Amino acid sequence: MATEPEDPHARTADRNRRLLTQREAILAQFADDPAVQEWLRQFRDDGKGFLDKYADNLAEVLVDGPWPYEHQQQKVAALRQEAIERLWEIQQRKLLLLQCRWRANELRLPTEFVELTDDFESWGQRIHECPYLDPITPAEVEDYLSYLLSDFCRDANSNLDRSGSGQDYERYKHWHLLRAEGINPARVRDGAFDSPPPGMRGLISIFDAMFLDYPRYYRWCDDRDGPPNLLLLLPDTRGEQELYFMCYGRDGKDPHEAATNEDDEEEEFADARPVETPDAPPAPPTLEPGNAAQLEALLRLEAPELLPYHRAYLQPPVELTAEEEQDDDDENDDEDDEDDADIYDDADGDEAADRWLHDPEAAREAADELLTIPERIPIRAAADWREGVIRAWVDWRKRQLAALIREEFAAYQTRARAGQPHPPVYGNEANTLDTIDEVRQDRHNWILDGRELAGFPRDLNF
């Protein structure tokens, strides 16, 4: 069987067992201690019963306390890690601009730093030791914090993954090109699975669309600096050349000549596609674990009281209707419909975040988080309580992050003044860098091969 059904009684029994063990240990620890006896004598009846009660309370703390404690420690650690990554996002943006200029041959970097476009990805992963970036300035940090604390920053909820290294040139360019054409990238992202081409090509296109994104902070900087946007303005000369030589080297033939054959490939795919014939037999019946009707059919064979439980489980919350509320409700429905239609209209590229602000599950999670924070937390007015509660939680989280970013920047400055190296930012550099290196090595060799095949010297001076 896949997973054992949860047995709440066994869990209770386990907890009780642990409470009893702890109790005994605590009583054994203190009962015969003369200092404890002396202390207890200050109370009526020599504090009879105190130790028993104390053992109860302490046992509860020792049994029920460790998980929340660990959990909260982990949350604090995760928040600090996020603050560190955010501080270095400032450098990532600077590196991306360098990458744009480098790709357009606007500037050169020493070859021991950058030979191939892949090297920017690699530097992104170890941004802490990137030697050719200006250090982070206090003004840049202040600007970052204004971004973070503004509503423009929408990636400050732990539920939403922030994008990886920040050097994903091709993906960012794709995002910008779509927007330049008036297409909302979020629509493409959400429709990733809608109608992909068949075969390998389809998989790649799904993959491309799924992660289509551009970091919010980069957008903030773009808006701050105004046009031109280097991603759109500058040509990707180096990238295109690399691709040409790499394909040449990998496939052993000139990609320009091979391009004519691609249509044939398409044909092949088309032929391979299964043809739906009108007489095809109906699909065999399937048994779906979550299927309510199938569950009900089996439940009918059991004790009669199970069926009402099943229906109670399925039943959505009951809405009482009365005439005078009818109009009001209709209006609400209309509004909702409009919202659905409007979802992609602003071409903003972050509708997922907007919808999430009205998600009941997210609101409940935000409330659960807020309930563990023993401070007064302000809330802003909102047309939907869910948005209010979610924003209250995210705003609080942003304020924590801002404080941690300041701390981390102070530590950064101290290290910089002392000439000490900065510690790695992302924690998983070793593995990621290995992968990047492998890919880079292959591409490096193919490019050199391609150079030769195309009649150039076997080097990277193009």
Added chain:
Amino acid sequence: MTDAERLQQALAQAEQASQQFQEQLRATEARLRTDPRCRAFFAPYPPEQQEAFIAHYLQRKAHYLTKGPNLLKYRLHQAIEYQEDAYERLFDIQQKKLFDLQVQWRAREIDLPGIRVHQQFNHWENNIHRCPFLPPITPQEYALYREYLATAAQDVGHDIEHGRSADWQGYEHLRDRWQAIHSGHPNPEQEGEDYPDWYAYVDRHLQRPAGYPFATHPDLRGERQKYYLKLAREEKQAQRAPNPPELPLTPPDPRPAYDAILAKDHQYDRLNDDPDHYLSDEDGPYDGRFTEFTRRFHPAADHIFALRRAMRRQYSTHYNAIHERIEQSIALLTDTDDRIPIEAHPDWRAAVTAAAAHQHRRLLLKALPTVWADYEFRIATGLQPAEPDQYRAYHDDDRAYNPHPPEKDETIAPYLEKGILRGRELAGEPRDWDF
């Protein structure tokens, strides 16, 4: 039974329940695989689908066995919660009418059939639906109540700081608060009870004079009652032989009890409490001793405090009544897809509470026409209105003991009867109720 024994017992019960539960599931799994009807059900499907389905089915059955009964109750409750609530509220109208009658009765402006002492108003408070001398609710009164609920009501029940009155006929409690407010008491909220919002709303609507009822109507009957009882009590005390002062055999232990309340006692959590008071190590009747002992004798005291603090933070709804209410408010708000607005506030908990109160009011207003139609129908056909009992469906199996059954409608407590009648005699007045 000691705490350890209680724990042992709980452990034994849980182990037994767990064993039963596991047996039930094993039996179910065996049945799914062998019962011919089940086999017939599974036959058309491939084996790997059958396995996945059986696994899921057992999960689901386990859930139903443990959570089913309460879930079902909750659904029933959910379905009629607001009708029950709204029906009970119809009788707020009657409570106000009864209170005004009580005011007039105390001022000797009127007599009421069967009423001899003011304590009887408490009886009718609890049996308001069959109070014989209250005229039925009129459409105008109903309309006024709707208007009150729609525009003014603070007492919608979901608002922590504005709970509903539970003391509709507590004339003296309401007067105590009124007097405290008007005599410059430093903390009037410590005295008596709040005059219900609905009462004040009706008073304004009827343009009653300022100070109604306590400044406008004397409590003649209440004072007389008290006076007669005092005479009777004094007589009794005079008759009793003076007791010699008792000498204690052993002097009391002068040392304090370890669980004596150390800090201020928290009657209720309030929104304006320190938001982290529930984490405090020193508060509460016992925490201080726990903390002191741990600090003095436990080698890992700081770690224990950290664990306790983390535990209370994580499960704050168990330790803080406000947080518990917030959970209920969130549940109420989550029950609908409608976008319910929320106000800005320095404390998100207050804003959520207010939004939930708004939603509560909305659902009540939605449910009122149905229960009003039911009430009107009963009155028109000569039926007695049903008893308002907010939790009829949800707590069906353990209905509260009713200390006010119909057979007590005409009776008054013997000590009152004897005391007042004797007091009348002692005052040189006739031994009757005509005062």
